[in-house]
Amino acid sequence: MKVAAAIATAPKAPFELVELELDEPRPGEVQVRLTACGVCHTDAIVRDQWYPTPLPAVLGHEGAGVVESVGAGVTDLAPGDKVVLSFNSCGACRPCLSGHPAYCENFYAHNFAGRRPDGGTAFTQDGGEPVSSHFFGQSAFAAVSNVARRSVVKVDDDAPLELLGPLGCGIQTGAGAVLNVLDPEAGSNIVVFGAGAVGLSAVMAAVVAHATTIVAVDVVPSRLELARELGATHTVDGRAADQVEQIRRITGGGAQYALDTTGVAPVFRTMTDCMGIRGRAALVGASALGTESTIDIGTQLLSGQTISMVIEGDSNPQLFIPRLIHLYRAGLFPFDKLVRTYPLADINQALEDSENGDTLKPVVLF
Template structure:
């Protein structure tokens, strides 16, 4: 079929909406009519070639939509099913079998090659040239796309698809890093560095987990004020004061848990320094390959801290996304407060607003 899609052409260039040819779904795929797709920082850094993903390609990896065709080998999905789409994974390697598909040994190839495993693409331009597809198993910046079936999560018929797409990456990343990896105990303390969508999702998850001291760190006063309105107990403007010192004063020595959502080396160092004795820190912020951060290992050694790097919240999407939906339905995870919708034709405005910080989590609605 023919479909409209936003094509990434190169660093710093606007996405171009073009009509492409979409092929038939492979045996392990389903064709999804996208209802909406979140805009994620990862889409921007791939467009700008922080990672060597071949362009031109259709990006987008926070899709939600309706199944319109089912591959011959797919089980458990039917035409008309409503789905949220998560990352692709092989399902067969030791990490997948151990319940950690976000650390699939084939994760990079399955999500960043912009190709199927056989080298083909689902999209073709008018002149017959291939256009990259299967980004994170989905390439959701298209009105129709072929999706790896095992990455889909079936949701209820009345589920708000125009809202749920970001659960497949950004919201899952922040919330999963807290709930699945740090796992703060009720009454515990946590510091979260960065008040973007991932950081705010982490904060909402920490609140849902029962953390009693939730400290948000950023340099934008309006974001910090917004965080307080959503549940932060304290805020620290790291442009005005050293966050590690401020956090030590607030907590009597440092937090039990901390999360860096920025990927900025100096912020990562601040996060590690904010930990108390035997504290546990985590990093989810993406940085350019080769980025190094200064860590005082001499001081950290005697503090017994732990450090984790976290991909996609270390989630099993078919288990974790329904948990987040259930929390949202109970009013315990109001991530909709982070979102703003944009028409498909306004996708470049959505990216600009995301980059400027005007919008925490843009959602493209088709």
């Protein structure tokens, strides 16, 4: 069938709106008509070739929509089912089998290669030229896409699909890093560096976990304001020369838990410097391959701190996304306050607004 799509064609170039040919779903795939798709920083950095997904490509990895049809072997989904789309995994390696699919040994092949395992793509241009598909198993910047079954999470029939797509990556990443990895106990303190969509999701998750001192660090005053609205008890200007001292004072000697959502090397160093004894920290922010930061190992050796590198909140999407939806519906996780919607035709404006901070979580609607 012919489908409308936004494709990335070259680093830094605007996404182009085109019509592509979509093939039939293969065994183990689900054809989904998209209602909406979140726009994530990862879409921009893959377009810009931080990671080598072949271009041109249909990106988009926070999709939500309705099942159109299923390929052979898919028996637990049917046309008309509402679904949210997340990352893909092989399901057969040791991390997958132990409940940690975000660390799939074949993560690159299933999420960034732009091809099916047989080397083919779901999309072609006029003339038969291939366009990379199956980005995060889904390539959801298309009106209809053929999606890997492991990327598909069924949701309730009354689920608000225009809102839920970001649960598949950005929101899941911040919330999961807190609830699945750091796991702060009630009454503890936590510091979140970066108050974008991922960081604010972490702030809301810290509230869910009953942390009682929640510190948000950012350089944009409006984001710090929203962090307080969402549950941060303190905010710190990330440009302040004394931010480590401020954090140590607020937390009574150093952070018990901390999260860097920025991927910026100096911020990572600040996070490690502000940790308390036996503190636990995590990094979720994406950096260009080869990015390095420093740690004062002479001082930090005495701290007993633990630092985790976290992908997708170390979540199992089939379990964690429904959990986040339940928390949202209970009024405990108001991530809708981060979302602003755009028509697909305005996808480049959505990316620009995300880049300059005017929008925390853009979502394009089909």
